[in-house]
Amino acid sequence: MSHTVVVAGGNRIPFAKAGGPYARASNHDMLTAAIDGLVARAGLAGERIGEVAGGAVLKHPGDFNLTREAVLSSALAPETPACDLQQACATGLETTMYLANKIALGQLTSGIAAGVDSTSDAPISVSDPLRRILLKASRARSAQERIAAFAKLRPAHLAPQAPSVAEPRTGLSMGEHQALTTLRWDIDRAAQDELAAASHHRLAAAWDRGFFDDLVTPYLGVTRDAVLRPDTSVERLAALRPAFGGPDGTMTAGNSTPLSDGAAAVLLASEEWAAEHHLTPWAKVVDAEVAAVDHPGGADLLLAPVGATGRLLARQGLTVDDIDLFEIHEAFASTVLATLKAWQDPEYCASLGLDGPIGACPPEKLNVTGSSLAAGHPFAATGARIVPTLAKLLHERGPGTRGLISVCAAGGQGVVAILEAV
């Protein structure tokens, strides 16, 4: 690992609620828009980039080469290679690390990491029995065999299958899992609503001060995140009914992320490449760690980043006091609050094999320009939204300032990364 990897830019389209202004846009359309906006801003039209890595959580079978196809539709040189990666909600951060590692090793000098998701244009598939019948019929060598295959068809087989948000091993949705975590960590409703309100207010303030002017490109008439409610308040959020955890639950539609549509991209490069292209490096990628927990065995589904955070800080010889900004993905307000509690819990941290608790995160350093509750959370795009946002925030604060990103993901997984301003 001899080369310094820098974040030299980023671009996303404004995020929107499912079924909203991007209802007619596909993953391909949105990913192309995010890449093209980045290409235009960084002056990369016609340029051959080392590699583009992107992904989507909800993917149509025809999109097996989603990212490469988006590259071909974009203004990048058609000789730019691409690959698809997927790690649930951590996809955008995992694509960042995949390319950062290649650049660090000297295999590449530039890369674009991206993520996209459309819950509006989610793939619908056929039932397993129908799929087997269709495959059998397509292999049939005679009309008789074909008829025999279709003779097994039953009306119930025809029901279309929407993608499920339930964990395959537990049958619980992510919200239901998080409701268990919320209870276990004793996270109260008021704290969740406060965090949600702060997310909206901070994101709105960042938009108002023009922070996103060089991070977002309008798409299909949407110029700001369409999920954002600048005028929301703790009082308004307190009026919402529980969505998860039963009638006494504390998690509502207001303190949980909505299903969203959107795409984001990050420009990564070696310092030399960034200089040659007259791009200001915002921050360097220091290190990252991926982790998982045994959620079928009862562990908290969305707390995998806690162990990764402890190990990553220890490996870098850092403590939370060395971190100037924290970006903890707001899957749910209670995910962030449980994560922060877990960081300070000696027993929990010991159970992860860490040498003592990670420590406390001062609220004024957390998600300072809001996060997923206000911006929305197109699953695979979130990591690629956070990386340039944090890199630019660190750059504003000056060289040497450090930031930590923590993203939880389905399957009991998570990715954590550290950036440092250059």
Place this chain on the structure above:
Amino acid sequence: MGRDVETLEALPPMGAAFAKALVPSRAGVARIPAHAVRVDGVVQDLDRLADYARVCGYTLRDTVPATWIHVLTFPLHVALLGDRRSSVRLVGAVHATNTMTLHRPVRATERLSLEVHVENLRPHARGALIDLVGRAEVGGETVWDGASTYLASGMEVPGHPATATDREQWEPAQPIARWRLPAHLGRDYRRVSQDPNLIHTSRIAARAFGFARPIIHGMWTHARALAAVEGRIPATYRAEAAFLKPILLPGTVGLAVSPNDEGLRLAVTTKDGAKPHVLLGVHPAR
């Protein structure tokens, strides 16, 4: 130009104007209207644009393809050729060439002023040629213009046809893509283009005009070819298309692409590349 401009309240709806434009003319002598028709404040329908992009193979972007603006001006073509001052009817007129220029990227959310007139009525060996000239403006700035040359078969114009055009020599090309055009493509494109010409959807109508089966709209082929190379098209561009031989539906055709000094040369050909259906040149707008 001193041309009278009739400003319409809105784009003419499907119906009367279309019906009139589709009624074959009994007149033998070609006459064209001298006025232009114009509509201001045209809002682009994002749903229809998304549908258009799907049918033609374009990525749905914040900026629109030049061929989409042509489609938006189409009702004005119909209005002009359905006018009583026109003896040339849309039905039976053959789209021979199309040239359009996108002068600056146009956002899907911009309101457009569209204006179309007919000019340059001239004799041709097989009838009369006319140019339908369109312009799209945003806030007084011309953002797009285009000209479609139609051949009105069998119609008369005083004078002698220009000597055979110097159509470039066709060299068989190796297609680098194969498009399989399904039978329903004619209906799909009718939905997004709103061009009701039955020749694209009905076998009976197609037969009446001498085709064994419905033929795909030339502007679909034009759009599909641009979509095939969309990543290589500059932000502002000029596209010139010559429609040489109709494509029957369903059907399979090839696409040959070759870069030249000016930009890209595209040929939609027979499956084997032996004969051209549509020839296209795309280059940066000057």
